Amino acid sequence: MSTTRPYSPGDRGPESEAAVADAPAPAATPESGGRQVRRLSLNGASGVVPLSRDFTREALHAWGWLPAASADRRAAAEDVLLVVSELVTNACLHAEGPEELWLSCDGKVLRVQVSDRGAGHPAPRTPHRAGRPGGHGMFIVQRLCLDWGVMRTPGASGKTVWAELGAPG
Numbered sequence: 182m183s184t185t186r187p188y189s190p191g192d193r194g195p196e197s198e199a200a201v202a203d204a205p206a207p208a209a210t211p212e213s214g215g216r217q218v219r220r221l222s223l224n225g226a227s228g229v230v231p232l233s234r235d236f237t238r239e240a241l242h243a244w245g246w247l248p249a250a251s252a253d254r255r256a257a258a259e260d261v262l263l264v265v266s267e268l269v270t271n272a273c274l275h276a277e278g279p280e281e282l283w284l285s286c287d288g289k290v291l292r293v294q295v296s297d298r299g300a301g302h303p304a305p306r307t308p309h310r311a312g313r314p315g316g317h318g319m320f321i322v323q324r325l326c327l328d329w330g331v332m333r334t335p336g337a338s339g340k341t342v343w344a345e346l347g348a349p350g
Contacts, residue, residue: 290348
């Protein structure tokens, strides 16, 4: 798991505005090889964690992750919802609030991106102490994800924290 790479190996980097504009039509599915992208503005919204979970759940239904046909598929969808909750919560607690949630899926990997205005750098608490309250968010993200990291735009405030999870088999 990495917090130093701006994006994962083999990835083309962050989704850009152009990528959203060029995203496949809604009829395309990740299983058919199309890359699905959804984004939700959270700037100024209230109840952003449940809002983000509901938005993600809708995307998982549209992309065929839900309803889950097996325990493994159900667990994969729950992992995605937990990662979204943790990243959005961290932006609320440590980064002046989230601005946007991006989800993209190509059938093999689902990528979650949460942008915020904060200057800090998230990191799992080391050493992780399971019995202590708080500080478990990035540890959970690190354990559940294939990879994760932080992207910054030079000269701009804020950052985007991204995480990638494998699609259920």
